[in-house]
Amino acid sequence: MLGEDGSRLKDRAQGLVGVAVPYRRQGLGARLADELERFATDNQVKWLEIDVRESNLAGAExxxxxxxxxxLERYRTSVQQPARVDLSDLDRRRSQLRxxxxxxxxxxxxxxxQAREELYRATMPIWRDMPHEPHVDWEDPPIETFLKSVFEGPSVxxxxYFVALDGDHIVGLSYLIRRPDGDAEVGDTGVLRSHRRRGIARTLKMMVTRHAAEHGIKRVHTDNRADNTGMLAIxxxxxxxxxxxIxxxxxxxRSEA
Known part of the structure; x- marks a missing residue:
């Protein structure tokens, strides 16, 4: 499976099965699921994922x-109203980091x-360091594909897009993605392992929040793995x-040969 950012999941695909309410309990979901699994198997997929919203869990599970x-895992969704967030401490935090x-x-x-190349070099290990199951793996996108998804795509x-710099090197990042309803959602927020526990992620996310408030974005959405206690606390x-x-x-x- 190829993601929007150009990364390709290894031996893994994400599927979707849905049936409109008036047509449920007629076996349509089972038939669609059979076709989905057959297609995945024919294309050498080893693991198939299905996402389920908590509100649909009782019927889907x-x-x-x-x-x-x-x-496999759980993600916690959350919503922020940027205009209501106290950011009075932001300038002090930025000064302290400086x-x-x-x-x-x-x-x-x-x-x-050069900065775009540096952004790519920083983003790849940040992605790798985000919480995920050990057997979930992917191929990093080529730099050209990554940069096109960021700078030429319709969503970012x-x-x-805010970054933290140690000299000429990007060590942290946070940014927003456009939503069709006028809201926004957090793309990635991450810091290289070598620079963690210094308040960089919190500061960058505060800068993103201020940007959203100043540009009239009423709601910012995000989801984080339910066991990512650090980011959930921020x-x-x-x-x-x-x-x-979720x-x-x-x-x-299929099992290993």
């Missing part, structure tokens, strides 16, 4: 478990071919209100 799916040699700025202020709000401090969970189910379609 028995169906999936009967077909051999097991729970004193430690870390500059926080909009990517637009440093944009150049480029003026909301979210709570920045006014994100927890919503329903449960990822997985089925192993």
């Amino acid at each position: 028995p169906f999936l478990r009967a077909r051999g799916f097991v729970e 004193g430690d040699g870390i500059e926080t700025t909009a990517f637009a202020t440093i944009d150049s071919p 709000l480029l003026d909301s 979210n709570r401090e920045l006014g994100f209100v927890p919503g329903e969970q 449960i990822i189910f997985e089925k192993t379609l």
